[in-house]
Amino acid sequence: MAISRRTTLALGAAAAASTVFKPYVARAAVPFEQPPLPYAEDALAPQISARTVGLHYGKHHKAYFDKLNELAPGTPYADMTLEEVVKQSKEKGDDAIFNQAGQAWNHIFYWDQFNGGPTEPTTALEEAATRDFGGMTDLQEAIVTEGGKVFGTGWVWLVQDGDKLAVRGYQDAGNPLGDNLKPLLGIDVWEHAYYLDYENRKPDHIKTVLAERVNWTWVGEKLAG
Known part of the structure; x- marks a missing residue:
C-alpha cells in the first residue's frame, strides 16, 4: 500500500518528537522527594554547626530518599505517602523499605522542629x-x-x-x-x-x-x- 506524503510527514514528526522527549521520560519524577532544608545550613549554629547540617542533610538524609526511590518503584509503596510507607512497611515487617522510609520521614520531622526556635512552650x-x-x-x-x-x-x-x-x-x-x-x-x-x-x-x-x-x-x- 502506498504511503502518502502527508502520512510520511506525520510519521517523521512523530519520530522526531519521540527522539526529543526521550530524555524527559527518563527524568520522570521520583516517588519521594526530599524537602528543602527550612533554613540556611548555618542557622542552627553554634549548637549544631553548619558542617554537621551540611553533611547530615546533604549526605545522610538525601541518601535515605535515594535508596527508597531505588526500592519503591514497582511495589505498592510507590503510590503511598511517605507516612503511609512508614506505617505499612513497619506493619508488614518489610525492613528494607522501613529503614529508608523511616529515616527519610524522621529527618523531615527533625529539621522542622528547629525552625523558628528556640521558643517557649505553649x-x-x-x-x-x-x-x-x-x-x-x-x-x-x-x-x-x-x-x-x-x-x-x-x-x-x-x-x-x-x-x-x-x-x-x-x-x-x-x-x-x-x-x-x-x-x-x-x-x-x-x-x-x-x-x-x-x-x-x-x-x-x-x-x-x-x-x-x-x-x-x-x-x-x-x-x-
Missing part, C-alpha cells in the same frame, strides 16, 4: 509536662536520660500516648508512627547528628538542642492538633 504543653513529668525541666531531663539509653544508632521521641506525654527510645530508623503514637519531638542520636560538634558526648548534644534549638511552640501546637 500553655497546654507546659501543663502536660507538669502533670506527667513535673515540669519542662524534668521533661527535658527525661528525654536526655532516655536518649542516653539508646544503644548505638537510634532516636529519642517525645510522644502523645492517649491523654499523656511519654518519652520513647527507638533503635535505628524507629519512630512512634509504627506504634500508633503521636510524635511531638524527635532527637537523632545517630553519631552523624552530633559527633563533629560533641564527639562522644551524646547527652550534651541532646541537652543543648532541647534547651537552645527546639521550637517548643511548634511542639505544643502538635500536641493541640
Whole structure:
C-alpha cells in the first residue's frame, strides 16, 4: 500500500518528537522527594554547626530518599505517602523499605522542629509536662536520660500516648508512627547528628538542642492538633 506524503510527514514528526522527549521520560519524577532544608545550613549554629547540617542533610538524609526511590518503584509503596510507607512497611515487617522510609520521614520531622526556635512552650504543653513529668525541666531531663539509653544508632521521641506525654527510645530508623503514637519531638542520636560538634558526648548534644534549638511552640501546637 502506498504511503502518502502527508502520512510520511506525520510519521517523521512523530519520530522526531519521540527522539526529543526521550530524555524527559527518563527524568520522570521520583516517588519521594526530599524537602528543602527550612533554613540556611548555618542557622542552627553554634549548637549544631553548619558542617554537621551540611553533611547530615546533604549526605545522610538525601541518601535515605535515594535508596527508597531505588526500592519503591514497582511495589505498592510507590503510590503511598511517605507516612503511609512508614506505617505499612513497619506493619508488614518489610525492613528494607522501613529503614529508608523511616529515616527519610524522621529527618523531615527533625529539621522542622528547629525552625523558628528556640521558643517557649505553649500553655497546654507546659501543663502536660507538669502533670506527667513535673515540669519542662524534668521533661527535658527525661528525654536526655532516655536518649542516653539508646544503644548505638537510634532516636529519642517525645510522644502523645492517649491523654499523656511519654518519652520513647527507638533503635535505628524507629519512630512512634509504627506504634500508633503521636510524635511531638524527635532527637537523632545517630553519631552523624552530633559527633563533629560533641564527639562522644551524646547527652550534651541532646541537652543543648532541647534547651537552645527546639521550637517548643511548634511542639505544643502538635500536641493541640
